[in-house]
Amino acid sequence: MSSPVPHIIIDAPHGSDVVASPVPELGWRTETTTPGWLQAGAEIEITRDGEPSTHRVEGRASTRLAWPFAPLAPREQASLRVRVTGEDGVQGEWSAPRRVVAGFLGADEWRAATIGLPAPSETAQPGYLRTEFEATGPVARATLYATAVGVYQVAIGGVDVDDQVMKPGWTPYEQRTIHETTDVTALVGEGPNAIGVRLAGAWATERFGFRDNARPLYGDQPRFAAQLLVEYADGSSEWVTTDASWQASTGPLTASGLYAGEDYDARRALVDAGGSGFAEAGYDAGGWAPVAELDAIRAPEARVSPFVRRLDELAVREVITTPSGRTVLDFGQNLVGRVRIRVSGPAGAEVTLKHAEVLEHGELGTRPLRAAAATDRYTLAGEGVEEWEPEFTFHGFRYAEVEGWPGEFDPAAVTAVVIHSDMERTGWFEASDRLVNQLHENIVWGLRGNFLYLPTDCPQRDERLGWTGDIQVFAPTASFLYDVRGFLDSWLRDLALEQVDGVVPFVVPNVLGAARPAAAWGDAATIVPWVLHERYADVATVERQYPSMKGWADALIELAGPRRLWEGMFQFGDWLDPDAPPHLPANAKTDADIVASAYLFRSADAVARAAALLGKDDEARQYAAIAEEVRTAFLAEYVTPRGRMMSDAQTAYAMAIVFDIAPADQQQALGARLAELTRLSGYRIGTGFVGTPIIQDALTRTGHLETARRLLTQTESPSWLYPVTMGATTIWERWDSMLPDGSINPGEMTSFNHYALGAIGDWLHRVVAGLAPEEPAYARLRIQPHPLAEFDHAWAEHLTPYGTARAGWTRQDGVVRVEAIVPPNTTAVVVLPDGRELEVGSGSHEWEVEDAAPPVAATRVGLESTLAEVIDDREAYRAIVEVLEAENPDAAQAFRTHTKWSTRRELGEALFMHAGPDTQRLIGERLAELSAQREEAMVDA
Incomplete structure (x- = not known):
């Protein structure tokens, strides 16, 4: 037994005390060894300007509580602590105090001009900005507010103000921008001070779109704005803001792009003859020009999402000399970030680093990058040991090809730096199967690589966009592994801003043009907020997003019309069904209209539940009634009375079961057919982006756990574990992004770091291990x-x-x-x-x-065995394939991939198409040996 000890949680980015709202939500976790402990009440104490006040909470509430005090003022600092009392009457000690800093600006406080380089080139030009100012007395506090349409870092007195990377990230800049709020008191002193800014375009100037349609969306050049509030010990204060008096220059960063990479010429370092850097007071700025005042950045909001930071480092695992003689570094893990080098050599020597996720036949596999060069270049200054890491780009890579290294290459001089949004890790999983554990680790790394300010589809090629369908299916898995509430809350704000007449675009921010409705993609508007409620009890986000949820559902309802079926329009459908041709990824076995109408039901139902949660009872009844109409129409159109789907494919059955479209008395028949289809395919996956997250739940729910296990543990393509057997360290976009012979999939669209198919992680957590929320949070x-x-x-x-x-x-x-x-x-x-x-x-x-009895294979197996018996007998299956591989590898491949493993066909009949009489005889003899061994083992037992 122990006294309960609470630990305060505030609604702020991970590791930060800075809150974005005057009324942040609060919570606490309580530690105690008292079994069955429940909270009877709590006291929350806030201390402001040395004066404490207390608020009493009755009952069990301890997560996402509304702010119970007067709103915070801009820059206000307060201290919070909490004390809880259990239902056993035992009162705990006060928690350790938690500091809260109001990071938002006051009304009309944003006064900074937007500035940039004075004479920009035709392409996006990285640059450097600076100013000097005089602090007229002892400084009590200094707070920097800064933003960019682009990416930036600020240094004061030559010292970077924080350790964030590529801030402020990417939002729909015309509608929403983010400012950082940074306490720089330690960097500002009485007397002369200097502010220096490093600036590049990144998302703001990248050419978005496919092939000839690629273009910059937000302008040709990066823009920056900032204001520094200096508060003096005597109570006075002053603002230092960006304006026309600032100066600008180019410098050592000569080119920068997300897709292209960076070029850095250390000979052009911005250091004057006296050794001062451009961010230090007294720097000789001869040759610098006045900045240009540019189109204003809209008034920015305080950050609610996590910071992006350098969060890991990996050493070179192996130095490879490729067949063509090139030097390639293997870091052993597909990651997202940059390469840091330590190098010495003559001035003007150029080191080139080219990145890729895989090797193809021993050489760097760059074709999947498409137009992304993913290449960084460093030109040496020739002054001893030089250290460099690109600053305003990132790459998705496991391998880096090195050219131009001066002198003998030392792999210890190269480090891979991992960057992503700094979210708190919250979930772990382990099983006794080594391959399944690697699958789960791949899911984690896929999340890390694609959660960089926004949830992207992939981090390496000329795309890296916030595809809505990917996060819609992956949100439950993500919310278990990391605290993604603030991350997804921020992105959902952008989703709502980008909707047009309720329609959600394919990507958020929308850089692909007009929004068109697409099932499972646009449904992120209704499903992701509900996941945040389910996993975090986040009613506030559901309430804020409710108009967005409702707008999407209304758009679909109008498209469906009185038939209540969404038919005949563009859809991605069950995207990347493994049977779809490489260049036609939407050609799935499940009809796209079935996918669309199933999601129409799901979104109408989600809006009904959200309305009920928010006390909008009339709207809850309205949308629930529409959902029932869609259900009725769906069942009448797509499901036979005996439980067959009009698209006789795994995804169709899984949706009808898991979305609760089919009634309980019909689900068993649907589940039986789903299990049969899964066995007929040889326990290979037959689903794309839509069916993959739910097929295992559909099988488990309808009593087919063994089928789900076989599907999970399959190692032949297509399967979850096939990429693991091929050395994957992240989740692939396609089930066969790399073919068994080591060739990259011939499709134009192939990524080796795509988390969508990793949505199975949620089933591993909830079902295999058995840990799930029964109530929100x-x-x-x-x-x-x-x-x-x-x-x-x-x-x-x-x-x-x-x-x-x-x-x-x-x-x-x-x-x-x-x-x-x-x-x-x-x-x-x-x-x-x-x-x-x-x-x-x-x-x-x-x-x-x-322990339940495990499935037992038949003792005797032979050419007269049914194909179903063979596929359910792994030992017999392997024996047959081994004989076929030895006699005719092509026949073995055809037997594995094209056989329908039916209960009504015998093995001998199936082999007629793949093997001649001699091979059939060898297989029969091998199976007879296996049967004899089993019978002998039974006798011995």
Whole structure:
């Protein structure tokens, strides 16, 4: 037993005390070893200007509480602490104080002019800006507010003001910009001071679009604006703002682009004869020119999303000499970031770094980059050991080709620097299957690489856009692995701004032109806010996004018309179905109209639930009634009374089951057919972006856990584990982004870091390990593990808004042991593998159940065995394939990939198409040997 100890959580970027709202939401996690602990109440104390005041909370509420005090004023600093009392009457100690700093500007406080280079070139030109000012007395506090349409870093007195990367990120600049709020008191002193800015275009000047349609959307040159508030010890203050008095110059960064990379000439360093840098007072700015005042940046908002930082470093794992004699560095992990080098050599020597995710036949595989050069160049100054890392670009890569290195190359002089949004890690998973663990690790790295200010499709080629469909399917997995609430909350604001008449564009920010409705993509508007509510109890985001949710649903309802079916329009459909041709990724087995109408139901239902949550009862009934009309129309049009879908494909069945379109009495028939289709395919995946996140839930829900296990553990293409067997360290865009012979998929669109197909992570967490939210924010947990045959253990752990939760199981000697940790101030419903259901409170729990008998293969197997029996007998299947591989590899490949593993066909009949009499005889003999070994083993047993 222990006294409860709370830890305050504020609505601020990870690792920051700076809040973006005058009324930030609050919460706390309580630590205690008292079992079954529930909060009876709490006291929240705020201290402002040395004066404390207290607010009392009754009951269990401890997450995402509305600010209970007078609103914060701009730049106000306050201290918060909390003390909780349990239902057992024990009052805890006060928490450690948590500082809160108001990071927003006051009304009409934004007064900075927008500036840039005075004579820009025809292409986006990186540049340098500076000014000097005099602090007229002792400085009590200095606060910098800065933004750009582009990317920037500020230094004061030659010291960077923070460790952020590529700030302020990317938003729809015409409608929303972000300012950083930085305490620079330590850098501003009485007397002369200097501010220096490094500036480049990045997203603001990149050419977005495909092929000949690519163009800059936000202007040709980067723009910057900032204002520094200096508060003096005597109570006076002054603003230092960007204006026409600032100076500008070009410098060592001679070219910069997201897709192209950076060129840096260290000989052009901006250091004067006295050794002062351009961001230091007294610097000789001869040759600098007055800045140009440019089109104003709209008044920026304070940041709500996490900062992007350098968060990891990887050393060179291997130095490869390619068949053509080139030097390629392998960092052992597909990552997103840059390469930092330490090099010495003569002035003018140029080191070139070219990046790619894979090798193809031993050489750097750059074709998937399309028009992205992904190349950085550093020209040496010739002054001892020089260290350099690109600043305003990033690459998706595992490999870097090095050219022009002066002298003997030392791999220790090169480091890969990993960058992404600095979110708190909250979720972990492990199983006894090594390949499944690598799959999960690939999911994590895929998230890390594509959560860089916004959720992108991929980080390497000439795209890197905020595709709505990808995050729609991946949001549940992401919300388990990291605290993504602020990250997705910020992106959803942009989504709402980019909607046109309710229609959500394909990408946010929208750089691809007019918005067109597309099922599963635009539905991010309704589904992602609901995920944030489910995982974080985030009612505020649902409330703010409700008009966006409703606008999207209304647009679809109008398109569907009185038939209540969304038909005959452009769709991505079940994008990248593995049977779609490489250059026709939308040609899926599931009809696009079925996908569209299923999502029409899902979005109408989501709006109904959101309306009910917000107390909009009339609208809740309205949208619920529309959802029922869509359900009725869907079932009448696409589902037969006996449970067959008009598109007899895995995705169609999975949607009808998991979206709860089909009634309970029909779901079993649908699930049986889904399981049959999965076996007929040889337990290979047959779904694209839409079906992949839900097929395992559909199988599990309808009682086909063993089929789901076989689908999970399949290693032949297409499958989740095929890329793992090919050495993948992130999730691929296509099931076969790399072919078995080591060739890159011939399709024009191929990425090796695309998280969408990693949406299976949510099923691993919720179903295999058995850790899921039963109520929003895990206030009530569902512990329901599903021990998979041939696995010895699996567990998941998640840092919920209430504390650490854990669920898992181990199998040993005929017993399955289920373990769970339930956080304080929560409860859990537990469903054990033997069907028992019970309720528990917080604390550590353990149960034992008898292990279910594993599936057993038939003793005898031969040419007369059915194909279903063969595919369910892995040992027999491997024996057949081994014989075929030895006799005719092409026949073996055809047998693996084209056979329909039916209960009504015999093996001998199927082999007639793939093997001659001699090969069939060899297979029969091999299977007879296997049968004899099994019978002998049974006798011995």
